[in-house]
Amino acid sequence: MKIIVTGGAGFLGSRVVELLLQRLDAGDPPVPFEEIVSLDLAECPVADRRVRSVVGDVASPELLEEEVTDDVVGIYHLAAVLSGGSEENFDLAMRVNVDGTRALLEAARRTGARPRVVFTSSLAVFGGDPPEVVPEEWAEQPDSTYGALKAVGELLVNEYSRRGYVDGRICRLPTISVRPGRPNSAASSFASGIVREPLNGEAAPCPVPHETRMWLSSPRAAVANLVRALEVEGELIGAWRGMNVPGISVTVGEMLEALERIGGAEARALVHDAPDQAVMDIVCSWPGEFEVQRMLELGFVRDRNVDRLIRQYVEDFAPGAGRPAEEHDDAAPAAREA
Amino acid sequence: MKIIVTGGAGFLGSRVVELLLQRLDAGDPPVPFEEIVSLDLAECPVADRRVRSVVGDVASPELLEEEVTDDVVGIYHLAAVLSGGSEENFDLAMRVNVDGTRALLEAARRTGARPRVVFTSSLAVFGGDPPEVVPEEWAEQPDSTYGALKAVGELLVNEYSRRGYVDGRICRLPTISVRPGRPNSAASSFASGIVREPLNGEAAPCPVPHETRMWLSSPRAAVANLVRALEVEGELIGAWRGMNVPGISVTVGEMLEALERIGGAEARALVHDAPDQAVMDIVCSWPGEFEVQRMLELGFVRDRNVDRLIRQYVEDFAPGAGRPAEEHDDAAPAAREA
Ligand SMILES: NC(=O)c1ccc[n+]([C@@H]2O[C@H](COP(=O)([O-])OP(=O)(O)OC[C@H]3O[C@@H](n4cnc5c(N)ncnc54)[C@H](O)[C@@H]3O)[C@@H](O)[C@H]2O)c1
Ligand SMILES: NC(=O)c1ccc[n+]([C@@H]2O[C@H](COP(=O)([O-])OP(=O)(O)OC[C@H]3O[C@@H](n4cnc5c(N)ncnc54)[C@H](O)[C@@H]3O)[C@@H](O)[C@H]2O)c1
Numbered sequence: 001m002k003i004i005v006t007g008g009a010g011f012l013g014s015r016v017v018e019l020l021l022q023r024l025d026a027g028d029p030p031v032p033f034e035e036i037v038s039l040d041l042a043e044c045p046v047a048d049r050r051v052r053s054v055v056g057d058v059a060s061p062e063l064l065e066e067e068v069t070d071d072v073v074g075i076y077h078l079a080a081v082l083s084g085g086s087e088e089n090f091d092l093a094m095r096v097n098v099d100g101t102r103a104l105l106e107a108a109r110r111t112g113a114r115p116r117v118v119f120t121s122s123l124a125v126f127g128g129d130p131p132e133v134v135p136e137e138w139a140e141q142p143d144s145t146y147g148a149l150k151a152v153g154e155l156l157v158n159e160y161s162r163r164g165y166v167d168g169r170i171c172r173l174p175t176i177s178v179r180p181g182r183p184n185s186a187a188s189s190f191a192s193g194i195v196r197e198p199l200n201g202e203a204a205p206c207p208v209p210h211e212t213r214m215w216l217s218s219p220r221a222a223v224a225n226l227v228r229a230l231e232v233e234g235e236l237i238g239a240w241r242g243m244n245v246p247g248i249s250v251t252v253g254e255m256l257e258a259l260e261r262i263g264g265a266e267a268r269a270l271v272h273d274a275p276d277q278a279v280m281d282i283v284c285s286w287p288g289e290f291e292v293q294r295m296l297e298l299g300f301v302r303d304r305n306v307d308r309l310i311r312q313y314v315e316d317f318a319p320g321a322g323r324p325a326e327e328h329d330d331a332a333p334a335a336r337e338a
Numbered sequence: 339m340k341i342i343v344t345g346g347a348g349f350l351g352s353r354v355v356e357l358l359l360q361r362l363d364a365g366d367p368p369v370p371f372e373e374i375v376s377l378d379l380a381e382c383p384v385a386d387r388r389v390r391s392v393v394g395d396v397a398s399p400e401l402l403e404e405e406v407t408d409d410v411v412g413i414y415h416l417a418a419v420l421s422g423g424s425e426e427n428f429d430l431a432m433r434v435n436v437d438g439t440r441a442l443l444e445a446a447r448r449t450g451a452r453p454r455v456v457f458t459s460s461l462a463v464f465g466g467d468p469p470e471v472v473p474e475e476w477a478e479q480p481d482s483t484y485g486a487l488k489a490v491g492e493l494l495v496n497e498y499s500r501r502g503y504v505d506g507r508i509c510r511l512p513t514i515s516v517r518p519g520r521p522n523s524a525a526s527s528f529a530s531g532i533v534r535e536p537l538n539g540e541a542a543p544c545p546v547p548h549e550t551r552m553w554l555s556s557p558r559a560a561v562a563n564l565v566r567a568l569e570v571e572g573e574l575i576g577a578w579r580g581m582n583v584p585g586i587s588v589t590v591g592e593m594l595e596a597l598e599r600i601g602g603a604e605a606r607a608l609v610h611d612a613p614d615q616a617v618m619d620i621v622c623s624w625p626g627e628f629e630v631q632r633m634l635e636l637g638f639v640r641d642r643n644v645d646r647l648i649r650q651y652v653e654d655f656a657p658g659a660g661r662p663a664e665e666h667d668d669a670a671p672a673a674r675e676a
Contacts, residue, residue: 090501127577127578128475128577128578136477137466137476137477137479138475138477139474139475139476139477139478140477140478140493141475141496141577141578141580142493142496142497143500143577143578145497145501148493148494148496148497148500149497151493152490152493152494155478155480155486155489155490155493156486156490158479158480158486159480159483159486159487162481162486163428163483239465239466239479239481240465240466240479240481242479
């Protein structure tokens with residue numbers, strides 16, 4: 001029995017592969033499995049005999065036919081063209097994000113095994129003028145190509161689930177922060193850059209106003225939630241398979257204050273305002289907070305606060321950067337903390 | 339300059355063709371045009387030298403390439419597999435309602451002329467447990483194949499508009515009642531049948547509880563609104579191109595009372611309850627009323643009341659059936675009445 005991870009070479013995908021293996025080693029896999037197949041344009045970086053890397057295009061029906069067999073118990077569909085790339089190359093985004101998703105669902109359907117399918121969506125499916133705290137039944141009126149095509153993906157995953165072809169779990173992830181590495185094509189890339197670069201002693205532009213409210217999740221919390229999404233019983237999710245994955249709601253200004261607390265005034269001073277209309281047009285239409293009580297009850301987790309989000313980056317990716325945590329920071333671990 | 343009407347042989351399509359020609363004859367076309375091309379599996383029944391009927395499949399890219407040329411000023415996209423048919427044949431619905439819509443949008447994009455595109459969606463895009471009066475920003479969580487694929491169509495039309503490839507106008511039509519003719523595969527077919535059959539002296543089953551609230555439009559009001567949708571300036575619609583086309587909100591019980599007022603107790607007695615779970619599952623998840631003030635301000639119309647809706651059927655399709663209208667029925671014509 002195997003789990004397929006499209007985008008298994010990517011940032012979240014490779015971490016999901018790692019956590020799945022850890023859970024298997026601990027004798028507590030979210031679903032029983034023996035093998036993980038990464039399906040990505042690149043090789044999965046996780047070196048483990050239980051991981052097989054298939055390098056290829058997720059929109060290729062032949063490849064899917066070969067790999068998506070009736071011993072597949074779970075599928076993570078993470079391969080996608082991200083927000084900046086989708087805005088730049090509409091046709092590529094249609095091919096990968098729409099045709100790829102559909103081809104994968106068709107392949108899953110043909111197995112007859114009704115595998116669990118975890119699909120990563122994004123808060124970019126929302127647009128227009130969302131309320132301060134977005135309820136579960138707020139309209140998706142995306143104003144970006146990325147958001148529009150993720151919304152199409154949600155509808156397909158949900159409909160294939162409703163018809164009993166797959167058992168879908170749609171995870172609308174918050175913006176992931178703090179991501180390690182270099183800036184990428186995502187419009188929200190700055191949400192990591194304004195913390196990561198200064199902690200590494202580099203300057204970072206801030207393209208949006210400081211009062212911009214962001215909905216954030218650390219990589220650890222996001223990966224834990226993706227594994228939880230595979231594990232949870234489908235009936236508990238309800239008829240509509242869309243889920244607003246928990247995050248924390250902070251303004252860019254609050255992020256910069258936390259950066260100063262952790263990295264000092266020198267770090268804070270490395271961030272300069274450089275308004276970028278293209279980024280604002282996309283990011284400022286995203287909601288800054290969601291109703292997530294039901295999700296927390298389903299066993300999904302969230303970060304405790306923005307300081308912890310930044311300290312997690314320091315611990316995992318930049319040991320030595322930043323000041324030591326103060327006492328109160330680690331007091332009384334929250335029950336649902338990642 | 340031409341207008342393309344996919345589904346031009348259908349119920350709404352052929353009536354849109356007729357009204358477009360009437361408006362042209364009156365020197366007041368919604369957009370300037372000389373020719374109408376009907377694109378349908380069947381021949382358009384409107385006999386007029388300005389109408390050209392192309393018989394073919396809307397999901398055929400070759401056909402679209404041939405017909406969707408840069409002199410196209412407007413496109414009505416009405417060809418679709420309806421609700422009952424979509425639930426029965428998922429693959430056909432995907433091919434026609436998704437692939438067909440996408441192929442048409444691609445063809446329109448390739449002209450470079452940014453034509454106006456009127457897309458007919460449906461209240462079947464909603465599902466779950468909608469509030470009594472649905473606001474403009476209520477989530478689409480369809481629980482039927484028809485609704486899911488119409489929702490996908492909406493997202494595509496909107497995104498092609500946002501990118502400037504077409505100038506889209508998405509009309510979420512109410513359930514059309516009273517339709518002439520025979521019952522069809524639509525789950526809402528009874529909303530016409532329980533009035534039409536009794537007025538024609540035939541028995542009719544009522545598959546849903548009498549308290550079921552329906553959102554209805556006469557054919558005349560719906561066709562007037564589709565022509566208005568082509569006419570209205572795109573900027574007035576707003577960034578999100580979805581529109582809840584006005585209707586009237588009545589319960590099935592109120593429809594039956596109106597039937598009795600107009601057709602007499604004999605007509606009313608011809609309707610018998612015959613609960614049908616499949617129909618209830620689909621129809622009872624549809625909202626019964628929408629916020630439409632903004633749409634009325636944009637020049638869209640609605641029927642005055644359920645008696646008028648039924649009388650319109652009698653006048654247009656069954657002269658002689660029913661009792662003469664009472665005085666109060668026609669008093670003070672409403673400004674925005676169809
Ligand atoms: N990171 C975030 O902030 C965030 C937020 C919301 C949603 N998501 C979604 O989560 C998923 C994973 O995101 P990530 O941050 O790990 O991105 P990533 O770019 O690190 O990983 C995406 C992977 O998909 C692969 N890929 C792209 N096109 C492919 C194709 N045609 N065939 C096969 N593989 C292909 C890439 O090679 C890459 O390894 C994506 O679907 C993304 O849209 C991410
Ligand atoms: N009538 C309603 O109550 C209602 C309500 C909401 C939305 N709508 C929508 O309005 C549109 C028109 O509805 P209608 O009531 O006139 O339906 P209809 O069935 O009378 O007309 C649909 C037409 O589409 C054509 N068609 C179907 N598949 C085709 C294909 N592959 N290629 C070319 N033509 C094809 C059919 O031949 C038919 O003439 C549809 O999109 C429908 O979903 C109707």
